[in-house]
Amino acid sequence: MSSFDVAIIGGGVIGCSIALELAAEKLNVVVLDRDEPAQGASWAAAGMLSPGPDSPESLLLVPFAKESLRLYPGFIAALEEASGLSTGFARGGTLAPFFEPDGESQRDLMVAEYRRMGIPIEPIPLEAARELESGLGPAARALAWLPDEATVDPRLLMAALLIAISQRCVEIRSGYTVTSVLCESDRCTGVMAGGKRISAKTVVVAAGCYSATITKGNAPEDIWLARYAPTHPVRGQMVALRSTQLHLRRVLRSERGYVVPRPDGRIVAGSTLEDVGFENHVTPAGMLKILDAALELVPALANAEVKETWSGLRPGTPDHLPILGPTDIEGLFIATGHYRNGILLAPATAKLLRDCILRGKIASDTEVFSPLRFAARKPQAVNSKRATALS
Numbered sequence: 001m002s003s004f005d006v007a008i009i010g011g012g013v014i015g016c017s018i019a020l021e022l023a024a025e026k027l028n029v030v031v032l033d034r035d036e037p038a039q040g041a042s043w044a045a046a047g048m049l050s051p052g053p054d055s056p057e058s059l060l061l062v063p064f065a066k067e068s069l070r071l072y073p074g075f076i077a078a079l080e081e082a083s084g085l086s087t088g089f090a091r092g093g094t095l096a097p098f099f100e101p102d103g104e105s106q107r108d109l110m111v112a113e114y115r116r117m118g119i120p121i122e123p124i125p126l127e128a129a130r131e132l133e134s135g136l137g138p139a140a141r142a143l144a145w146l147p148d149e150a151t152v153d154p155r156l157l158m159a160a161l162l163i164a165i166s167q168r169c170v171e172i173r174s175g176y177t178v179t180s181v182l183c184e185s186d187r188c189t190g191v192m193a194g195g196k197r198i199s200a201k202t203v204v205v206a207a208g209c210y211s212a213t214i215t216k217g218n219a220p221e222d223i224w225l226a227r228y229a230p231t232h233p234v235r236g237q238m239v240a241l242r243s244t245q246l247h248l249r250r251v252l253r254s255e256r257g258y259v260v261p262r263p264d265g266r267i268v269a270g271s272t273l274e275d276v277g278f279e280n281h282v283t284p285a286g287m288l289k290i291l292d293a294a295l296e297l298v299p300a301l302a303n304a305e306v307k308e309t310w311s312g313l314r315p316g317t318p319d320h321l322p323i324l325g326p327t328d329i330e331g332l333f334i335a336t337g338h339y340r341n342g343i344l345l346a347p348a349t350a351k352l353l354r355d356c357i358l359r360g361k362i363a364s365d366t367e368v369f370s371p372l373r374f375a376a377r378k379p380q381a382v383n384s385k386r387a388t389a390l391s
Helices: 013-024 056-083 103-116 126-132 154-167 208-213 284-297 299-303 342-359 364-369 384-390
Strands: 002-009 029-032 094-098 142-146 171-173 178-183 188-193 196-205 232-242 251-253 258-261 267-270 305-316 323-326 332-336
Touching: 002 013, 002 188, 013 029, 013 154, 013 332, 013 342, 029 196, 056 154, 056 342, 056 364, 094 103, 094 126, 103 142, 126 142, 154 171, 178 196, 196 342, 208 232, 208 305, 208 332, 232 284, 258 284, 267 284, 284 299, 323 342, 323 364, 332 342
Parallel strands: 002 029, 002 196, 029 171, 094 251, 196 332
Antiparallel strands: 094 142, 178 188, 188 196, 232 267, 232 305, 251 258, 258 267, 323 332
């Protein structure tokens, strides 16, 4: 039987970032992933670092998102130094065009809202916007400029992160599906993974949309970890384009979609929000939606080459907020449900979990993310799609 100070379930950006923080504190850490680390939602992400709300529910997330964006330059510098790899981090800002007839009023509402939240934003004339990005489509009625927004290439980020945690002696185990969390007298003692018992004083559940499929050991089969982490998969489809006629320098984002430049010259366009269970594949309807939005933003992409299509499963939650912090089982912590913001929120999440685990404290402004907000709910039995994902 293996024994560790901390077992982290999930090898995405959240789990690996937490491992990096805890290993820096000289803890013996293992990361367990059901497939290959860095191949899930983190690999599929667009990499936009935008702290603004994308729904009314996410207003509560803004202070935490702003803090994580503030931490990002230091996070990136440490990763690139440790790994010797570039992460594609760039602070080029974002242009947000509005295409509706009432575009100016929509833009002005966004500017007022963002300013109330302390997020830098300015209205920008169409002519000035086209000087920043010549490929901007002619149908835009109004634009906002967000100068502090940044991007990172998630695949490069994860490659650097895996090297960095390996250098800190974090053990990474691929193909280890965690089936249950082990508990004795309301004290977490480890996990069952790959048919083996792994002992750990602390367990962190960072398994994304699969978090709710893990059982609590020594309990009836209908008591799932969904008591604390009722995550569900939300599919997002993506496409990568390459154009020899266009050099996109910054993000363009509307309410219908976005385009994001990559360091290698590709342009990533997305995305969809689909409640289809664990079905992880691209569809013609999804591609049509994405490409229509991309061509509205940048018509010159009509002749671009389609280089790649893919999809990922984001971890959604009932209230669209992440689930972060301790449970009422000693030694069991949750760090999941980041939905569309896992890449952005990784640095702040890692520090929050570090403080919870090592110092027993959690900032008052993050208590809204507590796993205990769901604990009174009766978890639902695993449906057929979920059962298939576990097999």
